[in-house]
Amino acid sequence: MNNWFHKRRTCRLCDSTDxxxxxxxRPIPIVTPNVDAARATAQYAGVQEAFVPLxxxxxxxxxxxxxxxxxxxxxxxxxxxxxxxxxxGLPEHFVTFADEVLxxxxxxxxxxxxxxxxxxxxxxxxxxxxxxKVLGIDPAQKIAAQATERGIPTLATFFTDHLSQDIRSEHGxxxxxxxxxxxxxxxxxxxxxxxxxxxxxxxxxxxxETSYGADxxxxxxxxxxxxxxxSYFMVSPLQRYFAANGMELIDVRHIWTKGxxxxxxxxxxxxxxxxxxxxxxxxxxxKRLGFDGITPYQRLRxxxxxxxxxxxxxxxxxxxxxxxxxxxxASVGTVxxxxxxxxxxxLEFIADDNxxxxxxxxxDYRIPVLPSNAIYERKPDSIIILAWRYAEPxxxxxxxxxxxxxxxxxxxxxxxxxx
Numbered sequence: 001m002n003n004w005f006h007k008r009r010t011c012r013l014c015d016s017t018d019x020x021x022x023x024x025x026r027p028i029p030i031v032t033p034n035v036d037a038a039r040a041t042a043q044y045a046g047v048q049e050a051f052v053p054l055x056x057x058x059x060x061x062x063x064x065x066x067x068x069x070x071x072x073x074x075x076x077x078x079x080x081x082x083x084x085x086x087x088x089g090l091p092e093h094f095v096t097f098a099d100e101v102l103x104x105x106x107x108x109x110x111x112x113x114x115x116x117x118x119x120x121x122x123x124x125x126x127x128x129x130x131x132x133k134v135l136g137i138d139p140a141q142k143i144a145a146q147a148t149e150r151g152i153p154t155l156a157t158f159f160t161d162h163l164s165q166d167i168r169s170e171h172g173x174x175x176x177x178x179x180x181x182x183x184x185x186x187x188x189x190x191x192x193x194x195x196x197x198x199x200x201x202x203x204x205x206x207x208x209e210t211s212y213g214a215d216x217x218x219x220x221x222x223x224x225x226x227x228x229x230x231s232y233f234m235v236s237p238l239q240r241y242f243a244a245n246g247m248e249l250i251d252v253r254h255i256w257t258k259g260x261x262x263x264x265x266x267x268x269x270x271x272x273x274x275x276x277x278x279x280x281x282x283x284x285x286x287k288r289l290g291f292d293g294i295t296p297y298q299r300l301r302x303x304x305x306x307x308x309x310x311x312x313x314x315x316x317x318x319x320x321x322x323x324x325x326x327x328x329x330a331s332v333g334t335v336x337x338x339x340x341x342x343x344x345x346x347l348e349f350i351a352d353d354n355x356x357x358x359x360x361x362x363x364d365y366r367i368p369v370l371p372s373n374a375i376y377e378r379k380p381d382s383i384i385i386l387a388w389r390y391a392e393p394x395x396x397x398x399x400x401x402x403x404x405x406x407x408x409x410x411x412x413x414x415x416x417x418x419x
Contacts, residue, residue, distance in 0.1 A: 003044050004030055005052045005071045005227075012189050012231065013241045016061035019068065022297035023304070025054035026339045028226060030071055032332040033356040033369070036079040044075055048361065052227060054336070056297070063291060064237040065213045070187050071227040073139070073158065080140035081356055083120040091122050093257060094180075097209070098126035101176065104251075104265070105205050107132070111175035114167065114199060116159045117182025119143060121152030127176075128152065135171055137163070159186075164195035173201035179208040181258070184231040193245035197268060205273070206247070206266045214286055215260025217296045219413055220303045222340055223333030223388070224258055233262065234291060235282040242266050251276040259389060304340065310415045311341045311384075318382050324348055326380035328394055328408075329387025330355060330369040337386050338362065341411065351375050351383070375401055384409045391418075 010017050030050045031037045041048050053069040107113075113127045118136025120143055128134045128151070136154035138144045144156035157163060167174075177196050186192045196206050211224050213232035225232075235252050242249045250273055251265040262282075267273050290296050318325060327334070327343070330352040338344050344365030351372045360367045375383065375398060383406065385391045391410045395402070395418055402408070407419035 003072060004047055004050050004075060005069055007053075008068050008070055008187070011059035011062060011064055012066060012187060013064040013237055014059060014062040014244070015190075016059050018060040019057045020060060020294075021055050022058045022065075022294055023056035023301050025056065025222070025225065025304075025336075026342075027051040027053050028335050028339045029362060030075060030227070031361070032226065032335045033330050033360070034080055034228070034332045035076060036081050037357065040075055040079045043079075044072075047075060051363070054225060054227070054339075056225065056232070058294065058297065059237070062237045062240050063234070064241075065217070065232040065234065067225075067227065067230050069227070070230060073187070076228060077139040077158070078141060080143065083122075083143060094123040095126045097123065097180070097263075098130060101178075101207050102127075102130060102132075105176060105207075107175040111201075112171060112173070113176045113178060114171075114174040115178040115180065116196075117179055117185065118147065118152070118154055121147035121150060121154060123178065123180055124152045125150075132176075133171075135167065159192065159195060161191050161195040161198060164199040168199055173204065174199050175201050175204045177204065177206045179206070179210075181209060181211070181261075183208040184210045184229045184233060187230055189231075189241065190245065193242070193247065197246050200268055202268065203272065204267070205250075207263065208266075209255065209257065209261055209263045211258045212254065212260045212262045214289060214291060214296075217291075217300050218289065219260060220300060220307065221259045221412075222304060223337050223386070223412065226332050226336050228332060234286050235262070235264075235279060236286050236291070238264065239279060239283060243269070248275070249279055250274070252278050252282050254282070307411065307415065308341055311343075311409075311411050314409055314415060314417075315343065315346050315384075319346060323381035324379075325382050325384065326351060326375070326378070327367075327384045327386050328352070328372070329385065329390070330357065330360060331387065334386040335360060337411065338365075338367075343384065347384070348380060349374060349378060350386070372398070375406075379404075380406070382407050382409055384411060386411070388412045 112133045124134040139158045141156040144154040147154040213234040247266045253263045327350045330350045344362045349368045355369045410416045
């Protein structure tokens with residue numbers, strides 16, 4: 001193990017050593033737009049040049065899909081700078097989330113809501129405005145401090161079982177524990193479950209939203225595969241995980257966020273809340289799709305290879321014609337796509353509406369990240385929309401680029417051209 005990452009040898013859901021690499025991926029840098037490169041480099045000399053494997057593994061025992069190459073959490077999260085409030089549509093989603101969770105759980109007024117990975121407090125603010133007491137936990141110290149200053153008390157640390165004891169002693173038990181797009185980021189899931197279990201009131205619930213592994217595989221959502229996301233959860237392995245850790249998964253909803261996610265609800269084992277038929281239904285659907293074997297992963301590998309070939313053809317044909325290429329959207333998912341499609345040496349710059357960094361760097365590239373008005377100052381011929389989920393609003397916003405003879409290339413879920 002070095003200072004930057006290590007490779008685990010066991011499934012993080014069930015501890016089995018029977019794990020298999022099912023989708024090899026090209027390595028990506030540790031430093032992404034979400035990480036403050038200057039601070040990280042000051043703490044860890046050479047981290048700016050560090051690459052880490054991104055291969056996907058499945059556990060043959062419980063069928064959990066995951067990364068086994070684990071980046072040092074201190075490198076990622078102590079230097080974290082992404083805030084949820086800048087994500088298009090996410091603040092509005094959080095308001096709906098709070099309303100739906102409070103209605104579904106009938107949590108007592110002024111009950112305690114604890115969020116693990118609370119970031120800038122956007123979700124907790126929605127709960128607070130609805131009369132709940134709130135407490136956030138997030139290791140990004142600067143962001144946590146800013147959330148506290150804005151009225152959302154936030155502990156600037158990692159969630160652990162030991163921390164849950166301190167929270168329980170000081171604040172009491174929680175009626176709702178939330179992990180929104182954080183559950184997949186946890187390496188030690190046994191300690192995590194122990195902490196949640198200790199923190200919950202007898203009638204409390206743990207509610208999480210996370211990218212759905214079945215969607216990642218069947219829809220080729222490879223831009224959601226990066227080192228913050230260690231797990232790509234599916235319902236069948238989760239059901240076993242909670243049962244093995246003194247809890248039970250009682251409800252699952254398939255939702256739209258991140259290209260396909262699930263919202264799950266768990267309670268303490270033997271709790272009084274009824275089990276929803278959605279859990280068994282999704283377990284059966286995963287089996288129907290073949291996730292009790294490796295066929296879906298073989299299809300994903302084939303789809304990635306096909307996309308690589310098609311994107312490369314589009315890029316090379318334009319370069320051969322003397323055209324200049326740029327990209328749109330600088331995010332952690334962008335880093336994955338640049339590496340998987342081998343785009344680094346072909347892009348003059350990356351446009352972004354809210355740039356978090358000055359450049360993206362790799363083994364053969366250092367791409368400037370510029371505000372979106374650079375499109376009209378630098379005048380590329382083609383722009384690859386790496387933020388492909390937002391292709392429609394991006395294209396609508398930049399009709400002037402198309403009217404001037406430019407074209408947009410959208411690489412996912414299939415390659416398409418808009419001009």
